[in-house]
Amino acid sequence: MSHISASELVRNLPVLSSLPAVIDELEAALDRGDASMTDLGEIVKKDTDLTARLLRLANSSFYGFPKGVETVAEALSLIGLEQMKQLLTGSLVMEYFENIPASSVNMKTFWEHSIATGIAAKILSIQRRATEPELFFVSGLIHDIGRLVIYLKLPQESREILETYEKNNAVPLYEIEKNVIGFDHGDIGGELLKKWDFPIKLVEAVKYHHRPKYSEVHFSEAALINTANFVVNAIGIGSSGEKLVPPFDARAWERLDLSNAALKNTIKETQKQFSDVVTLFVR
Amino acid sequence: MAIKSTDTLKEGMVLESPIKNEQGQVLFGVNHVLKEKHIDMLMAWGIPEADVIVEGDDEEEQRIEKMITIEIEKIRPRFVRCDLEHPVVQETMRCVSELTVHEKLRKEREMEGNP
Numbered sequence: 001m002s003h004i005s006a007s008e009l010v011r012n013l014p015v016l017s018s019l020p021a022v023i024d025e026l027e028a029a030l031d032r033g034d035a036s037m038t039d040l041g042e043i044v045k046k047d048t049d050l051t052a053r054l055l056r057l058a059n060s061s062f063y064g065f066p067k068g069v070e071t072v073a074e075a076l077s078l079i080g081l082e083q084m085k086q087l088l089t090g091s092l093v094m095e096y097f098e099n100i101p102a103s104s105v106n107m108k109t110f111w112e113h114s115i116a117t118g119i120a121a122k123i124l125s126i127q128r129r130a131t132e133p134e135l136f137f138v139s140g141l142i143h144d145i146g147r148l149v150i151y152l153k154l155p156q157e158s159r160e161i162l163e164t165y166e167k168n169n170a171v172p173l174y175e176i177e178k179n180v181i182g183f184d185h186g187d188i189g190g191e192l193l194k195k196w197d198f199p200i201k202l203v204e205a206v207k208y209h210h211r212p213k214y215s216e217v218h219f220s221e222a223a224l225i226n227t228a229n230f231v232v233n234a235i236g237i238g239s240s241g242e243k244l245v246p247p248f249d250a251r252a253w254e255r256l257d258l259s260n261a262a263l264k265n266t267i268k269e270t271q272k273q274f275s276d277v278v279t280l281f282v283r
Numbered sequence: 284m285a286i287k288s289t290d291t292l293k294e295g296m297v298l299e300s301p302i303k304n305e306q307g308q309v310l311f312g313v314n315h316v317l318k319e320k321h322i323d324m325l326m327a328w329g330i331p332e333a334d335v336i337v338e339g340d341d342e343e344e345q346r347i348e349k350m351i352t353i354e355i356e357k358i359r360p361r362f363v364r365c366d367l368e369h370p371v372v373q374e375t376m377r378c379v380s381e382l383t384v385h386e387k388l389r390k391e392r393e394m395e396g397n398p
Contacts, residue, residue: 260370269312
């Protein structure tokens, strides 16, 4: 077993890139309190990449706005600055892990699984009438990043984990991680997000997504990501390495207090939105 | 496709097209499974009709049901770590299988030049 802790493992990882400079400008304009939506739209337009992303996002099934969104100001007012920041941060995390050796993980299927989990988490949160569906999307999007840290920082242990799983996939990958390195990818993801000052409920949702009952304060958030992960593995969109559907956590599902119809809706909507949303996040 | 008047809708029916209000806002999207309370809401909002998926005649329904059963058996090994007796697990397997079967049928119709 490795003699390093999850927090030590992430200690030397570089910081996450900053959000685009125009975000600071937008926040400053909002703080002054005299900016109209058109003024804010003009600030966004300085960043052509951000402008294009914002318009594509506003017109995607991710939001499903009934009419076409044509202007940046309109997109910004419909989506909201805070929500836009959360989604951009999700993109930055994806870019951060661009250079993982292909032998360890298929990055395409990894991000497909992650994006689909984000969509499922967002849909579940909307049905629970949560106020921050974008935050749940990001939680789902980055719930398995701990696995990428293992591949990046512990190549020898990664090989051992994957070879053991290849021989016997009856044991979940996260259990093998625990046996080999002493903790699982949830613990690592949680430590990394803590280091990057992500909100604590997002940290806990990621850390405890395979064992939500251990999350004392944010059980609901962890339960939601656990269920979203179950749904996406059940549908079979992408893969973060697991070949089988994780155990269904009945306690987590009960905590969400949703009907079976809501579950069916989540499965169908996730499948429906996936092909549209994946193009927004994967270049 | 079958346009049914709101008072003849039943719980469990699945929307083929979105239901929109007079302002064009989507109230319920495609593939939404109607519940009793949704039908009550549509009545209350004065929505006269809805486009729901109709599986066809009995023979066709039986064929689809058989395809779904086969599909459930096909995916069952992937759920080996789950409690297969749990109703939510069973519901999930059925729903995923329905999606696969409907996708197959959609492709079949496309091949026949009847999208």
